Amino acid sequence: MKLRLIKFFKDFLLWSGILRIFSPLNHLFLFTRNFNLLRKWISGANRNTLLINDFYSWKRDYPKRFKLYEAVSEGYQLDKKELLYLEFGVASGSSFFWWLKKNTHPGSVFRGFDTFEGLPEDWGGFKKGAMAFSLGEVSSDDPRAGFEKGVFQESLNPFIEANRELLHSKPKLIHLDADLFSSTIFVLSQLYPYIHKGDIIFFDEFNVANHEFFAWQIFTESFYVKLKPIGAVNNFYQTAFVVE
Numbered sequence: 001m002k003l004r005l006i007k008f009f010k011d012f013l014l015w016s017g018i019l020r021i022f023s024p025l026n027h028l029f030l031f032t033r034n035f036n037l038l039r040k041w042i043s044g045a046n047r048n049t050l051l052i053n054d055f056y057s058w059k060r061d062y063p064k065r066f067k068l069y070e071a072v073s074e075g076y077q078l079d080k081k082e083l084l085y086l087e088f089g090v091a092s093g094s095s096f097f098w099w100l101k102k103n104t105h106p107g108s109v110f111r112g113f114d115t116f117e118g119l120p121e122d123w124g125g126f127k128k129g130a131m132a133f134s135l136g137e138v139s140s141d142d143p144r145a146g147f148e149k150g151v152f153q154e155s156l157n158p159f160i161e162a163n164r165e166l167l168h169s170k171p172k173l174i175h176l177d178a179d180l181f182s183s184t185i186f187v188l189s190q191l192y193p194y195i196h197k198g199d200i201i202f203f204d205e206f207n208v209a210n211h212e213f214f215a216w217q218i219f220t221e222s223f224y225v226k227l228k229p230i231g232a233v234n235n236f237y238q239t240a241f242v243v244e
């Protein structure tokens, strides 16, 4: 009886399309759902075990992210380790060049992915095309560094096909700084087969409920991947995880 009622109710919604009256609230509903999940996750995270954490601080200080990098680098001795560093969202290269300077192992490989023409979609107050820096502005003489220009949706898979061995052989530091849900979920889902225990993943806008957090939530729940938080700053705006 209960199932028949549910079926009838769903059929009615489908036939009538009546829920369209709530369309203007779609974003708010999604935000409410994701924000509540984010807040619940923060409450459940064992903040005492993090290498660095400032929850709750009233001031957001974007450069504090370098303190997170420093803490994780020190905690996992990443400065001397042979790494594959993959950054998604390079823009002017602040974070990319921080890690390139920090890690001195000659066998490390650094690759930065970006359109180098700015965001491919609007993101909050930022319009499509915002944060554009040309490839010429971020070039490096370091032979370990290289860049892949284009939307990830076109550049990542050719890179994966050409570098399967590399992706499996070196411990990875994956830096997700593309802001958008679509970009972040795409990267995580394509890199999934190459993500191994001990790899480290940074989210630069983790606490943005409908974007990086949503991608993290969909990815961890759909791919059954366990990511343990290891450090966070700016109230989890920047958060680092290790793959378990």
Ligand SMILES: C[S@@+](CC[C@H](N)C(=O)[O-])C[C@H]1O[C@@H](n2cnc3c(N)ncnc32)[C@H](O)[C@@H]1O
Residues within 6 Å of the ligand: 088, 089, 090, 091, 092, 093, 094, 095, 096, 113, 114, 115, 116, 117, 118, 119, 120, 130, 131, 132, 133, 150, 151, 152, 153, 177, 178, 179, 180, 182, 183
């Ligand atoms: C916040 S900026 C990166 C900031 C940079 N990591 C830093 O430390 O200064 C975000 C970048 O992501 C890039 N981006 C976002 N989605 C992308 C996609 N699907 N494909 C390629 N680039 C993307 C944008 O072009 C933009 O340059």
